[in-house]
Amino acid sequence: MKVETRGLRVRHSPEVDLRYPDLSVGSGEHVVVVGPSGSGKTTLLHLVPGLLVPQGGEVLVGGRRIDTLSEGERDAYRATSVGIVFQDFHLMPGYGALDNVVLGLGLAGVRGGAAVKRAREVLTDLGLGARLSHPPRRLSTGERQRVALARAVAHRPALLLADEPTAHLDPSRASDAVALLRSTAASIGATLVVVSHDPAVVSGFDSRVRVGARPDEVSA
Amino acid sequence: MNVWITLRNLRVRAGATFLTVLAVALAVATALVVPMITRSAQRGAADAAQVFDLLVTPKGSSTQAVLSSLFYLQAPLGNLKYATYERLARDPRTRRAVPIGLGDNYAGFPIVGTTSAFFDQRMKPTQPPYFRVARGRIFGAPNEAVLGAGVAARAGLGVGGSFRSEHGMFEVAGAEHEEHEGEYRVVGVLAPTGGPVDRAVLVGMESIWSSHGQFAPRSRGVTAVLYTATNLGDLYSVAQGLNASADAQAVFPGQVFAQVRGVLEQGEAAYAALSVLVLILAALTVWLSVYAASVERARGVSLLRALGARRGTVFSVVLLETGVTVLAGILLGVGLALLVGWGAGALLGGRLGFSLPSPSLDPSLLLRAAALFPLGLLAALPPAVRAARQSPLEFL
Incomplete structure (x- = not known):
């Protein structure tokens, strides 16, 4: 699914007024968005799935304007077409790994036995077959990230977003994490947009989008 | 899906859920058991006097x-x-x-x-x-x-x-x-x-x-x-x-029963007032547990919204969580009251010399217990509205 932005502008406060260059990420393409802290990388990652509505400009995903959708339509779009791996993973506390994935599937409309079967498959593929009932606090950081990835891809979204995927991993595991993200996205044919300031991540991508050093200085 | 999320959330907070269910159950049982036994004793006593005038x-x-x-x-x-x-x-x-x-x-x-x-x-x-x-x-x-x-x-x-x-x-x-x-x-x-x-x-x-x-x-x-x-x-x-x-x-035995019933009813009225207080206490416990859970819940609500849950979904999940808890408490309380009523009835019947009919819940008693349900939902309403209004980005 193609992702495009045109003239995007987000004003968090009088001091932080983010203006983004126009982006165009082709369907199935893998892109990394780079830039220093506070440059608006994560905000961009909130604009694309409709978690945030821009003050100006357009967000188009698969040719469809996202920023003009109603809130309910954005919810539905996010549940069915987007998978997000958050920087802090944001797994449901107390929910086992399987339940976390079943939850994402359920919101995307996959229910009952089909959801459990699919969640089990994805977690097993990601090497978590023996951790299905483990709640987040009983999983290692790497395992938590893989559960978050499983939840993001189980419903086969057309668009996969990841925010600083290596922030909680030691450097030696960074390239493995990126490779897993890319191979998982490729396996479902999803467009992948990753936000990172980690050189180890950035080096794993051919396509890069740079946002500026200062918030009002975003460039492609 | 809403029910699934509700049950998972209640399981995650199993300890607090159990204590709330128990508080509601004990309050309901307390409110029901004495009137149930006195009514059953009255019925039992009256039966014994009906074979002559x-x-x-x-x-x-x-x-x-x-x-x-x-x-x-x-x-x-x-x-x-x-x-x-x-x-x-x-x-x-x-x-x-x-x-x-x-x-x-x-x-x-x-x-x-x-x-x-x-x-x-x-x-x-x-x-x-x-x-x-x-x-x-x-x-x-x-x-x-x-x-x-x-x-x-x-x-x-x-x-x-x-x-x-x-x-x-x-x-x-x-x-x-x-x-x-x-x-x-x-x-x-x-x-x-x-x-x-x-x-x-x-x-x-x-x-x-x-x-x-x-x-x-x-x-x-x-x-x-x-x-x-x-x-x-x-x-x-x-x-x-x-x-x-x-x-x-x-x-006329009926007249004697009426006198005794009059005395019992005075006691029962005082007890009813007390049991209303106990039920209010239970409602407060529900309110307290709903509010105690709201901070913890806020993160979960944000996440659900970020994953694509609609406002209506998080609203009904918060209401359902309280509804299920209170309903479980009421049902457990009614069961407990019947059990205690049955045991106490057998004990009392043994002393009084007649078998008390099995305690039963008349609609007025059931209504008293059921009043807790809307009270509980009322307690859950403000956090449910807050959850529905919450931005998905608030805790992410």
Whole structure:
């Protein structure tokens, strides 16, 4: 699914007024968005799935304007077409790994036995077959990230977003994490947009989008 | 999906959920159990008095008359002259006059002297006799006895068995037993009725008189007469005549029950006020637990919204969580009340001398418990609205 932005502008406060260059990420393409802290990388990652509505400009995903959708339509779009791996993973506390994935599937409309079967498959593929009932606090950081990835891809979204995927991993595991993200996205044919300031991540991508050093200085 | 999320969330907070359910259950059980038992006791007591119209005893407390001659729980008021009974028995307005003679016991079970007319008593004239002989026959000859179902079971006596009676209506702990000379032979056992007769031993009046040395007809007396008139008009004229006489009184058991019920209802009203307080306390517990969970919940709500859950979904999940908790508490409380009511009813019935009907919940009691449900939902409404308004990015 193609992702495009045109003239995007987000004003968090009088001091932080983010203006983004126009982006165009082709369907199935893998892109990394780079830039220093506070440059608006994560905000961009909130604009694309409709978690945030821009003050100006357009967000188009698969040719469809996202920023003009109603809130309910954005919810539905996010549940069915987007998978997000958050920087802090944001797994449901107390929910086992399987339940976390079943939850994402359920919101995307996959229910009952089909959801459990699919969640089990994805977690097993990601090497978590023996951790299905483990709640987040009983999983290692790497395992938590893989559960978050499983939840993001189980419903086969057309668009996969990841925010600083290596922030909680030691450097030696960074390239493995990126490779897993890319191979998982490729396996479902999803467009992948990753936000990172980690050189180890950035080096794993051919396509890069740079946002500026200062918030009002975003460039492609 | 909403129910699935609700149940998972409740499981994640299993400890807090359990305590809230328990608080609601205990409050509900507290509010229900006493009124349930008193109502059941009233029904049980009333059943025992429906096989006759009027209780005729020597003058005295009508409550004592009922408790002694009907429930065998207190000492009798004294004796009526046998002539009073004979006059009643011969009266053309009389359908049935059943004499009762108390004063002896066997192993603590009251021995009730009476006549075969006792076994002809009915709830309504068209119905079959109320007391049914399950095994053997009714007494005929002197020193023959028919056992109430409870006596046969607890004393391990059956048809063909024999026993000696002791003086006194009750067995006094520690006192020396004063046994009578003659031995009774069991000729029949009654089917259980749930009433006081279940723990009585029925014998002929003559047996009582002879064991007390009342051989001369003039020395004989009866403790009470269970009287049934041919019609209602006759009943009141007989009652008036008795109350105007020097030595006897007519007691309508229903009136005594009404008095007792009046006293009970005063107590019940005070208890009802108390139970409303307990229910309010339970509602506050629900409110407290809803608010305690709201901070923890806020993160989960943000995440659900970020994953694509609609506002309506998070709103209904918060309401459902409270609804399920309160409903589980109410159901557990009702179950607990029935269980305690059943146990306490059996205990109380054993002491009162009649079986209490199984406690049941009438709609007014159920309504009292069910009032907690909307109160709980009301408590959940503000956090539910807050959850629905919450931005998906607030905690991410």
